[in-house]
Amino acid sequence: MRxxxxxQYPLRTIIHTASMxxxxxxxxxxIACGERDDETLTIYSGRSEDLIAPxxxxxxEETDTKVQVRYADSVELALLIREEGEQxxxxxxxxxxPGPIAFLAELRLLRALSEDVLDLAPHSDGRxxxxxxxxxxxxxxxxDQIAADDLPASIFELxxxxxxxxxxxxxxxxxxxxxxxxFRMDHGDxxxxxxxxxxxxxxxxxxxNNNAIVQAVARSEIDAGLVNHYYNERLKVENPNTPSAxxxxxxxxxxxxxxxxxxxxxxxxxxxxxxxxxxxxxxxESQRYFAEETLEYPLAAGVKPxxxxxxxxxxxxxxxxxxxxxxxRTLELIRxxxxxx
Amino acid sequence: xRPDSTSDLAVTVADPSSPPRREQVLARRAPISLVAASxxxxxxxxxxxxxxxxxxxxxxxxxLSAVASRQTLDPLIRTLWxxxxxxxxxxxxxxxxxxxxxxxxxxxxxxxRIACPLPLVLPSFVAGAAMxxxxxxxxxxxxxLSPFGVSGLPRIDGYPxxxxxxxxxxxxxxxxxxxxxxxxxxxxxxxxxxxxxxxxIPTFRRVVWxxxxxxxxxxxxxxxxxxxxxxxxxxxxxxxxxxxxxxxTRLVDTSLSFALGLVLAIVALVIVMSERLxxxxxxxxxxxxxxxxVVIPLGRWRPAALLALIGSVGIGLIAPxxxxxxxxxxxxxxxxxxxxxxxxxxxxxxxTWNTVSVSVAAAVVSVALVLPVAFLTxxxxxxxxxxxxxxxxxxxxxxxxxxxxxxxxxxxxxxxxSALYQTLPLLLLAYVIHFGAxxxxxxxxxxxxxxxxxxxxxxxxxxxxLRRLWRVELPLMLPxxxxxxxxxxxxxxxxxxxxxxxxPLGFDTLATRIWTANEGGFLADAGMASLVLIAVSAxxxxxxxxxxxxHLR
Numbered sequence: 001m002r003x004x005x006x007x008q009y010p011l012r013t014i015i016h017t018a019s020m021x022x023x024x025x026x027x028x029x030x031i032a033c034g035e036r037d038d039e040t041l042t043i044y045s046g047r048s049e050d051l052i053a054p055x056x057x058x059x060x061e062e063t064d065t066k067v068q069v070r071y072a073d074s075v076e077l078a079l080l081i082r083e084e085g086e087q088x089x090x091x092x093x094x095x096x097x098p099g100p101i102a103f104l105a106e107l108r109l110l111r112a113l114s115e116d117v118l119d120l121a122p123h124s125d126g127r128x129x130x131x132x133x134x135x136x137x138x139x140x141x142x143x144d145q146i147a148a149d150d151l152p153a154s155i156f157e158l159x160x161x162x163x164x165x166x167x168x169x170x171x172x173x174x175x176x177x178x179x180x181x182x183f184r185m186d187h188g189d190x191x192x193x194x195x196x197x198x199x200x201x202x203x204x205x206x207x208x209n210n211n212a213i214v215q216a217v218a219r220s221e222i223d224a225g226l227v228n229h230y231y232n233e234r235l236k237v238e239n240p241n242t243p244s245a246x247x248x249x250x251x252x253x254x255x256x257x258x259x260x261x262x263x264x265x266x267x268x269x270x271x272x273x274x275x276x277x278x279x280x281x282x283x284x285e286s287q288r289y290f291a292e293e294t295l296e297y298p299l300a301a302g303v304k305p306x307x308x309x310x311x312x313x314x315x316x317x318x319x320x321x322x323x324x325x326x327x328x329r330t331l332e333l334i335r336x337x338x339x340x341x
Numbered sequence: 342x343r344p345d346s347t348s349d350l351a352v353t354v355a356d357p358s359s360p361p362r363r364e365q366v367l368a369r370r371a372p373i374s375l376v377a378a379s380x381x382x383x384x385x386x387x388x389x390x391x392x393x394x395x396x397x398x399x400x401x402x403x404x405l406s407a408v409a410s411r412q413t414l415d416p417l418i419r420t421l422w423x424x425x426x427x428x429x430x431x432x433x434x435x436x437x438x439x440x441x442x443x444x445x446x447x448x449x450x451x452x453x454r455i456a457c458p459l460p461l462v463l464p465s466f467v468a469g470a471a472m473x474x475x476x477x478x479x480x481x482x483x484x485x486l487s488p489f490g491v492s493g494l495p496r497i498d499g500y501p502x503x504x505x506x507x508x509x510x511x512x513x514x515x516x517x518x519x520x521x522x523x524x525x526x527x528x529x530x531x532x533x534x535x536x537x538x539x540x541x542i543p544t545f546r547r548v549v550w551x552x553x554x555x556x557x558x559x560x561x562x563x564x565x566x567x568x569x570x571x572x573x574x575x576x577x578x579x580x581x582x583x584x585x586x587x588x589x590t591r592l593v594d595t596s597l598s599f600a601l602g603l604v605l606a607i608v609a610l611v612i613v614m615s616e617r618l619x620x621x622x623x624x625x626x627x628x629x630x631x632x633x634x635v636v637i638p639l640g641r642w643r644p645a646a647l648l649a650l651i652g653s654v655g656i657g658l659i660a661p662x663x664x665x666x667x668x669x670x671x672x673x674x675x676x677x678x679x680x681x682x683x684x685x686x687x688x689x690x691x692x693t694w695n696t697v698s699v700s701v702a703a704a705v706v707s708v709a710l711v712l713p714v715a716f717l718t719x720x721x722x723x724x725x726x727x728x729x730x731x732x733x734x735x736x737x738x739x740x741x742x743x744x745x746x747x748x749x750x751x752x753x754x755x756x757x758x759s760a761l762y763q764t765l766p767l768l769l770l771a772y773v774i775h776f777g778a779x780x781x782x783x784x785x786x787x788x789x790x791x792x793x794x795x796x797x798x799x800x801x802x803x804x805x806x807l808r809r810l811w812r813v814e815l816p817l818m819l820p821x822x823x824x825x826x827x828x829x830x831x832x833x834x835x836x837x838x839x840x841x842x843x844x845p846l847g848f849d850t851l852a853t854r855i856w857t858a859n860e861g862g863f864l865a866d867a868g869m870a871s872l873v874l875i876a877v878s879a880x881x882x883x884x885x886x887x888x889x890x891x892h893l894r
Contacts, residue, residue, distance in 0.1 A: 048857040072841035083749045208577035219479030234862035328593040
């Protein structure tokens with residue numbers, strides 16, 4: 001096929017035609033994508049799709065609402081909402097930890113939740129968010145390398161000689177930092193710094209994230225690591241033969257805190273719809289989904305954790321609101337302990 | 342620019358039999374329309390830089406203190422060290438593999454030509470996780486070797502880990518442009534050298550290598566910029582670079598994070614500009630590419646060549662594929678693990694289609710958009726050339742998060758664009774800005790390799806500018822353009838931050854599926870989606886890149 005061009009076809013005409021074409025395409029796409037009816041619930045979810053999508057489908061069906069979701073990292077979603085400001089199309093923001101929500105609260109982009117929603121589950125004093133599930137900090141260990149009797153009751157033991165070079169942790173990871181923040185709030189900065197320095201001096205190995213630690217423990221690269229309980233529960237489903245297991249520190253130990261995943265309502269969004277959805281997340285059936293399917297700690301409607309997931313005597317969330325503002329000081333402490341993050 | 346570039350004009354003009362020297366070519370003024378089109382393109386590419394500047398102006402003056410502190414300098418030095426070492430190694434490997442697959446009688450060349458570019462398509466975090474599972478202590482390799490008494494492999498982390506993973510997923514940035522250059526290189530040179538009695542290695546060193554240099558350097562620069570922008574691998578390996586610093590501070594100290602982003606942008610611009618200044622002009626051999634390519638018998642070198650290929654492709658592709666298959670297999674045999682919240686494989690159909698359509702569209706739009714700039718900078722002398730080149734190329738070094746946020750910023754503040762917010766055109770624009778550099782550098786090599794006398798001849802025959810472009814120049818430039826488009830395509834297929842933040846709501850790609858599955862520890866899902874991604878990219882690479890280039894031979 002021979003393309004035919006007029007010999008003196010001026011470049012200008014081509015550029016004009018091309019730009020016209022672009023504008024028209026853009027316009028067409030805008031019309032196609034731009035429609036948005038009023039009964040649409042828009043969610044920015046820091047929880048990954050596999051851990052919430054079935055609930056969203058059920059909510060859409062039961063309430064006859066259109067639900068649209070953006071899944072991404074909680075911190076990045078918070079930055080996106082900051083950039084969007086009052087123009088944000090979002091009604092609800094679900095975060096894997098309270099930090100990103102506190103960041104938005106400081107920018108006054110969140111709506112205070114109603115009392116009847118807050119009453120359903122643990123929540124922030126500032127009324128900006130309510131917890132929907134909990135993830136407990138645990139020690140994941142390799143059963144072939146550590147006998148159950150030798151497991152530590154407290155994280156303070158991890159700085160002792162018998163654990164030299166055997167522990168992995170993820171200083172750049174958000175949930176480790178949340179744990180350090182709660183540790184600081186309950187026991188003071190000095191004690192937290194001492195512990196961090198002791199851990200480093202004891203040859204603890206650093207990793208990029210929880211998954212990397214659990215995998216490293218499973219293949220015996222290290223004997224144990226500080227993680228959220230969720231990751232090894234998930235690995236057990238993927239690979240029932242894994243030699244890795246979770247160990248809970250004693251109740252009241254700084255290592256046994258719970259990290260909340262939380263929901264909040266955007267001030268630019270539809271409050272009524274947002275709260276209807278958050279209430280739905282805290283209903284017994286939804287909480288049972290979190291307990292049985294995502295293997296987390298349910299926090300409302302009296303639902304119990306799944307079989308095999310050991311429940312603490314009381315759920316210790318530490319000082320809730322600390323998890324927003326305290327992060328900067330936590331990062332300083334982690335650096336002071338000689339860790340490069 | 343080059344102040345002395347006109348001094349030897351008389352000599353070259355006086356000798357019409359010599360190939361056109363770049364100096365001579367550069368002496369000509371660019372047509373106004375070309376300059377205008379290039380400037381418009383560059384303005385589009387400047388959006389993320391403008392965004393960083395605005396964000397730094399509106400914040401308190403954190404920039405100066407950020408630049409001066411050790412907390413910036415140390416990671417900056419580590420970033421540069423990693424980027425330099427990875428890009429040099431990747432240039433070596435990429436060039437060598439391209440020569441072996443394009444010029445020798447190695448068995449299974451078609452397979453290798455498809456396999457060699459593929460490691461590029463693995464998202465950093467998947468490549469990293471899969472390689473850890475393969476090579477770390479207690480991993481696949483150690484289990485395979487344990488019957489032979491091998492144990493106690495070293496832990497993979499820090500600089501060595503980041504170096505290994507990044508090198509094995511970035512060498513395709515060099516491989517594709519160099520292979521494309523080899524495809525369009527006139528064989529007369531090599532044949533002449535051999536007739537004059539040169540053996541293959543001296544022939545390569547003295548005749549072929551100088552011709553590959555522009556393509557190989559272009560790829561090396563892309564590798565450098567990719568490493569500077571990477572977050573997934575360095576984060577997983579615990580190697581602190583400027584990017585990890587940007588990520589740790591992005592929530593607690595947003596203004597410092599933006600200041601560091603600007604530092605990174607400035608470093609990238611400086612590197613790109615110095616690379617252009619430092620580049621020596623080579624007399625590019627242009628001519629009709631061979632109908633029948635040169636084939637060099639490897640002889641006793643055959644095992645070594647095969648080993649080089651198996652080694653490189655093995656580390657970057659085959660071992661990760663084995664690990665990913667193992668994860669996916671566990672999902673297939675164990676119902677609880679496999680494809681939990683999805684309806685199995687059918688859930689991957691839509692993301693696959695989305696991936697294919699956006700990545701091909703991003704490739705085509707990128708090539709079309711950067712072509713005027715490539716013509717301007719490779720062929721004409723213009724005061725705009727240096728800055729245009731820098732803006733288009735340096736955008737590749739910015740973290741995807743910055744690109745995504747700059748799109749949001751622009752769309753919500755420019756009234757005419759707010760309608761485009763969270764639509765496909767805007768996502769496409771983000772891809773083009775982020776990855777256009779890859780198409781651009783290849784296009785530049787392509788433009789440089791077209792003998793201008795052909796165009797002149799066509800002009801004397803009365804062909805207009807567009808007709809010359811369409812009928813004479815584009816066909817000759819097809820291999821490098823396809824290679825550049827191929828790089829954009831593969832990069833778009835794995836892109837995450839911009840896709841996650843700027844895509845239309847509910848728009849899933851394979852990369853976002855892999856990410857979400859990996860985040861939740863759904864290894865079987867992540868493995869299966871990764872395998873589909875690799876398969877689809879292999880198919881597209883073959884259809885759109887390899888066949889395009891082979892077509893001419």
